[in-house]
Amino acid sequence: MLKIENVTVKSEDKVILENFHLEIQPGEIHALMGQNGAGKSTIAKVLLRDSHYDVQGMISFHNKDLLAMNTTDVAREGMFLVMQNPIEIAGVSNAELLRTALNDRGKNTGNILEFHRELTEYCKRLELPTSFVHRDVNFNMSGGEKKKNELLHLWMLKPNFLILDEIDSGLDVDSLKLVARSLVEYYEAYHPSILVITHQKTLLDILKPQFVHVLKDKHIIKSGDFSLAEQIFQDGFGASTMRNGETNE
Amino acid sequence: MNRIIVEQEEVFLQDESVFFTEIPNSLVLHVKGNVCLALTSIHHMEVYLEKGSHFLLEAFVFMKNQTSKIVFHNEDDVVLDFHLSCLYEGENTLEVNSLVDKERVRNYIRVRSVERFGSLLIKATGEILENTRDAFYLEDIQSLTTHQERVKIIPNLLVSSNEAICNHNATITHVREEELFYLRGLGIEEEKATQLIKDGFLKSILQIEEIKK
Numbered sequence: 001m002l003k004i005e006n007v008t009v010k011s012e013d014k015v016i017l018e019n020f021h022l023e024i025q026p027g028e029i030h031a032l033m034g035q036n037g038a039g040k041s042t043i044a045k046v047l048l049r050d051s052h053y054d055v056q057g058m059i060s061f062h063n064k065d066l067l068a069m070n071t072t073d074v075a076r077e078g079m080f081l082v083m084q085n086p087i088e089i090a091g092v093s094n095a096e097l098l099r100t101a102l103n104d105r106g107k108n109t110g111n112i113l114e115f116h117r118e119l120t121e122y123c124k125r126l127e128l129p130t131s132f133v134h135r136d137v138n139f140n141m142s143g144g145e146k147k148k149n150e151l152l153h154l155w156m157l158k159p160n161f162l163i164l165d166e167i168d169s170g171l172d173v174d175s176l177k178l179v180a181r182s183l184v185e186y187y188e189a190y191h192p193s194i195l196v197i198t199h200q201k202t203l204l205d206i207l208k209p210q211f212v213h214v215l216k217d218k219h220i221i222k223s224g225d226f227s228l229a230e231q232i233f234q235d236g237f238g239a240s241t242m243r244n245g246e247t248n249e
Numbered sequence: 250m251n252r253i254i255v256e257q258e259e260v261f262l263q264d265e266s267v268f269f270t271e272i273p274n275s276l277v278l279h280v281k282g283n284v285c286l287a288l289t290s291i292h293h294m295e296v297y298l299e300k301g302s303h304f305l306l307e308a309f310v311f312m313k314n315q316t317s318k319i320v321f322h323n324e325d326d327v328v329l330d331f332h333l334s335c336l337y338e339g340e341n342t343l344e345v346n347s348l349v350d351k352e353r354v355r356n357y358i359r360v361r362s363v364e365r366f367g368s369l370l371i372k373a374t375g376e377i378l379e380n381t382r383d384a385f386y387l388e389d390i391q392s393l394t395t396h397q398e399r400v401k402i403i404p405n406l407l408v409s410s411n412e413a414i415c416n417h418n419a420t421i422t423h424v425r426e427e428e429l430f431y432l433r434g435l436g437i438e439e440e441k442a443t444q445l446i447k448d449g450f451l452k453s454i455l456q457i458e459e460i461k462k
Contacts (some may be wrong), residue, residue, distance in 0.1 A: 080435075
């Protein structure tokens with residue numbers, strides 16, 4: 001589904017990622033971990049074709065050359081990024097945004113009542129007031145409301161590849177549980193691939209990624225199963241950042 | 250609010266709320282008492298605010314290859330509250346002038362413009378003459394565009410009195426790349442995303458003005 005091979009990413013001539021490899025198959029959940037500034041959010045934005053980055057190498061998504069696509073094309077192929085700090089857009093309501101996005105994806109929203117019913121239903125599931133349908137996108141919302149609002153978009157657009165860039169940052173315990181539960185429900189309903197970027201144990205404990213990768217020195221230095229994440233939470237990145245095959249001796 | 254098509258070139262308004270759905274290319278307006286006026290077009294207007302009047306003028310206009318000018322003449326004890334929200338296409342010029350040489354005048358002039366396609370030159374001039382006493386003058390102009398070079402704002406404050414507080418703010422805002430990236434990340438075409446942001450800017454201004462009222 002997603003294949004990243006030997007990718008180098010530069011921004012203003014500064015190399016952020018180098019020799020970066022990652023492969024994600026349909027329905028797999030991968031966690032990308034690493035210290036602050038390691039470049040985790042960069043890979044998320046590169047995949048969504050943020051034009052600020054100069055990218056060399058090969059990335060294929062659904063067997064198509066992702067580097068030949070623009071941001072709109074990638075999103076229409078099913079990729080969806082939940083940003084660490086979702087953007088506020090004054091004057092554009094959730095309903096207006098989602099109707100435009102769905103129409104642009106060729107999904108007919110002609111039946112306004114059905115569209116509204118579905119949207120209010122997801123609001124309730126996310127414990128958001130139904131007035132959120134007409135609220136401006138992320139505008140004047142708390143950190144928790146913004147993340148839930150992003151999930152509202154997720155449920156409506158039904159992407160097949162999720163990138164969760166620290167979706168758990170700034171959430172209180174109850175909101176985090178609700179967000180995690182909603183993600184699990186989405187996974188069970190649609191089996192998307194997920195790339196989750198996080199520093200928190202709680203989210204990973206609930207999502208249970210099958211693959212965990214450690215990003216350091218501009219590329220993935222170690223990969224493993226969920227036990228690697230547990231090791232990182234227990235011992236920190238120091239002990240866990242020995243490359244595959246390395247030992248303490 | 251009465252909806253009126255104006256055909257004559259000189260109109261007298263006193264203590265009323267009206268909505269001019271159409272106006273002639275050139276209009277002279279005399280305002281007395283408390284008057285609230287809504288407009289959907291402006292070409293050339295001269296507005297005379299009589300002593301003690303309080304004038305709320307709300308205009309939402311679409312300009313297309315147009316030159317418009319509005320001039321306010323203030324008497325003593327006048328309050329002018331002018332909000333202009335403008336959407337434009339083609340090459341346009343908008344001039345807003347206010348002449349103050351009296352006592353206890355309050356002028357609040359706010360212009361918001363959003364580009365569809367094209368350019369706009371905004372000239373806003375406040376002339377606060379020597380005889381003015383105890384006056385407050387505010388000029389606040391904001392413009393949202395995709396091409397910064399297509400918008401030009403010339404704010405002029407010509408103040409000859411020592412007894413006036415005068416402020417002006419002129420801001421040209423570009424459509425933010427982060428907003429475009431966010432919307433395109435939901436699968437929306439760049440052109441539609443830009444339009445959503447521009448329409449949203451105008452709507453949010455209208456919502457704020459509504460809440461204030």
